[in-house]
Amino acid sequence: MATRVHGKEAQVEWVLTDPGGAGAELVGCTGWSLDIKAAADEITGLDSAGAKEFLDGLTEWSGTIGLVYDAVPAGIVAGAELDLTLYTDKDNDIFYGGSAIVTSFKPTVSTDAVVKLDIDFQGTDELTYPVEPV
Numbered sequence: 001m002a003t004r005v006h007g008k009e010a011q012v013e014w015v016l017t018d019p020g021g022a023g024a025e026l027v028g029c030t031g032w033s034l035d036i037k038a039a040a041d042e043i044t045g046l047d048s049a050g051a052k053e054f055l056d057g058l059t060e061w062s063g064t065i066g067l068v069y070d071a072v073p074a075g076i077v078a079g080a081e082l083d084l085t086l087y088t089d090k091d092n093d094i095f096y097g098g099s100a101i102v103t104s105f106k107p108t109v110s111t112d113a114v115v116k117l118d119i120d121f122q123g124t125d126e127l128t129y130p131v132e133p134v
Contacts, residue, residue, distance in 0.1 A: 061123035069115035
């Protein structure tokens with residue numbers, strides 16, 4: 001049976017990949033999301049018998065990390081290269097991981113709310129998928 005996990009147990013760890021890069025748990029994280037895609041390139045020909053045909057193409061992944069603004073670690077800026085580990089559980093058993101580039105750094109300020117920050121990233125290599133422990 002699959003293990004259900006509450007989002008309150010999730011966390012993010014990061015390591016700057018430039019020389020001397022430090023790494024740690026990303027505190028103040030309010031959530032994260034991933035968008036994992038695979039291209040399906042159309043190869044329909046006149047001989048396709050009336051049905052479109054596709055061939056699997058390249059894959060890519062990107063995502064967003066939400067933070068409370070005062071928790072932003074040094075070095076996390078647009079253009080920074082990171083090794084990310086995105087955990088879904090408090091025991092760090094189930095995670096996604098890979099190298100990424102920070103593509104957007106978006107602080108949000110409102111008179112009636114805490115200052116927040118969204119960090120968008122684009123994966124630069126293969127994504128490690130979670131394997132549930134047995």
